[in-house]
Amino acid sequence: MNYKQPQSVLVVVYTPALDVLLIERADRPGFWQSVTGSREGTEPLAETAARELGEETGLDAHAYGLQDWQLTNRYEIYPHWRHRYAPGVTHNDEHVFGVCVPAPMPVTLAPAEHLNYVWLPWDIAANRVFSPSNAAALRSLPARAADAPATRPAAAT
Template sequence: MAYKRPESVLVVVYSDQHQVLLLQRKDDPEFWQSVTGTLEDGETPAMTAFREVKEELGIDLSDDPMAIIDCHTVNQFAIRPRWRYRYPPNTYSNTEYVFCTQISQSATIILTEHLALEWLSKQQAIERAWSPSNRRAIEAFVPEPKS
């Protein structure tokens, strides 16, 4: 098995209705998250963000280089002990680059790596997202509805 690189992206997906898309992991149904994925050799974080949206949601945004926004936020977090075997020995932390994108709630989403999806209010998504970095990204980068 090839080890995963301890660098990943987090792509917060929200709609024009200010709903946040969360995905339920297959390997841990209690774990709800935004789109995530590991950087592959030769990829920049932005390239990974576009690839992961396409792989996880079946939505190709590559025609518009501005479709996914770099939030200029980089997180460091401890890799969950149950997942450390996927990384090189003695690798305990991951670097995560944060992005966001807006899509229509009516867009056809094809789940390939998750059990389920839900569109939630910003507050519901903050409460449901498993990882602290995902919760902080939703709080910081999903716009509030205009009054």
């Protein structure tokens, strides 16, 4: 069996007005979250974040600029998801990234993974997500967005 690595990413997708994209899990209806996913092989974590963003929403991280928040959360893996990891693995290290898009926009969900999406103000979104680390990341968004340099993707040459 191919086990998941206990290294994952959390990608907060937000607008300049601090509306946040949340997606509803297909395997747990009612569980809302930001984009998440596990590292594959030896890919750099920024590549994991860009890949997961594309797979789960159809958004291109390179078109908007991916921000590494330099934040890692270590948490206990929920018991109902531990079977996805090697025997004895109980904790995961989650690396947080952000992507600022110009405005709320339609996204293309991976139907096997997600049922629905919604754009919400950051504070309402923080109260809707099921994961404490996701909620903490959303609550830090106003300060992070205020401190973030104005980043734009590099122009194609």
